[in-house]
Amino acid sequence: MKKTILYLGNKLASKGFTPTGIDTLGPQLESLGFAVFYASSKRSKPVRLLDMIWLIFRYREQADYVLIDTYSTQNFWFAYVAARICKRFRLNYIPILHGGNLPQRLKGSQKASYFLFKNACQLVAPSAYLANHFKNAGYSNVEIIANALELNSYPFKFREELQPKLLWVRSFAAIYNPMLALEVLERLLDEYPNAQLCMVGPDKDGSLEACKMYALSKHLPVVFTGKLEKSEWLNLAADYDIFINTTHIDNTPVSVLEAMALGLPIVSTAVGGVPYILKNEETGLLVVDEDCDGFVKAIGRLLTDKSFVQNITQNAQDHIKQYDWNAVKKQWSNILS
Structure with missing residues (x-):
């Protein structure tokens, strides 16, 4: 029954x-x-x-x-x-x-x-x-x-040559620190004039408007898509090469898991539960909260070290398999039976 x-x-x-x-x-x-x-x-x-x-x-x-x-x-x-x-x-x-x-x-x-x-x-x-x-x-x-993903919905893409094309996916809220993504882009442009950023997500507390105003005042090459359906942003992700997660507080961010499944090399703040899913130097790169210089340095490393990128994205692909719904559903069945 x-x-x-x-x-x-x-x-x-x-x-x-x-x-x-x-x-x-x-x-x-x-x-x-x-x-x-x-x-x-x-x-x-x-x-x-x-x-x-x-x-x-x-x-x-x-x-x-x-x-x-x-x-x-x-x-x-x-x-x-x-x-x-x-x-x-x-x-x-x-x-x-x-x-x-x-x-x-x-x-x-x-x-x-x-x-x-x-x-x-x-x-x-x-x-x-x-x-x-x-x-x-x-x-x-x-x-x-684990937060379960339907991994067959996430096309893994191996990126042969990375470009400074950054992707950020989250609700615009102060705890997720979206402004830092813009500051990172601003600094990155000094060394990589072709750098660009796409920020995906709905507004939650007025942070989106603040980010738009900052980007406009600094003439930054950033696209704000607003909320996208999952299929839309998964398709969009194929056009970008590096995923950044700038949050102050976090548990197990699904967007980071999804980036791993898509083959995007990741740079994230080392807050909350993030280091439990993203191992520094193994499946991604971790930096201190609010460390703009750390983000820029980590992104620079990804752009110049091809073999390192290949290693961490392959490791991330292997790691993410444990989050597949087919692996997780037995646990839920056992608890709820």
Whole structure:
């Protein structure tokens, strides 16, 4: 008999936002035969929370499990409220740990964190980064299940000769530090006048307009595409040679995994869970947060060391195989069966 899942998260891809766990994992679970109900696609945060509460009540007799996408910022409290209601109705709930700043949340909201995570039947972390933090904090019921990709949808391209054509893919938000990408381009142009940058993603907090104003004032060769469908940006990626990830805070960024699958050499800040998926000098290059000089130096190395690029992109292709849905789905089946 198939299990019924209630999945709580920010299902806002249809509203122009970047797809999140609920947008990808939900359909994957449906493909395994689970009946999945979702909350919520409401744009307003208060209305979205109310919708989640209503769906928990509505499916309290049907749901075998409640999956809760759990973040470290304001949406942490959505998960906490949901957990309270699940506990009231004796529902099995599973927080899926997404927030790169959750280790700080464990310290800053100790009572709420204890209730949310101790009463869960299982915790799921996408990498050892959060799993280790939670285990060290006394939460032993953590299983690592990677963010899954359908790897056959990602055409790997070996780049014979790199050009200074940079690609950045993320929501425009202060925590992802998009302005640094423009500063890197500005510095790179001093040595590589043909350098260019493409930035893909929707605005989240006004950062997109600030970036556009900066690029205009500095006459930088940058393209802002806004939000693209996955198939669109995957096709676009074939025209670029280096992927940069400038974030201040992160857990397991899917865009970095996708860049690895596409054969793009990667330069990223060494923050949060990034070093757990991107090994410096092995599958990419890591630099200190906010280090513009470090980014420029790393990009210069990629542009001048062909054999190094070949090694790290091949290593990345081998590493990414463990994130394929065919490798991950057995873990979800075991937890939810």
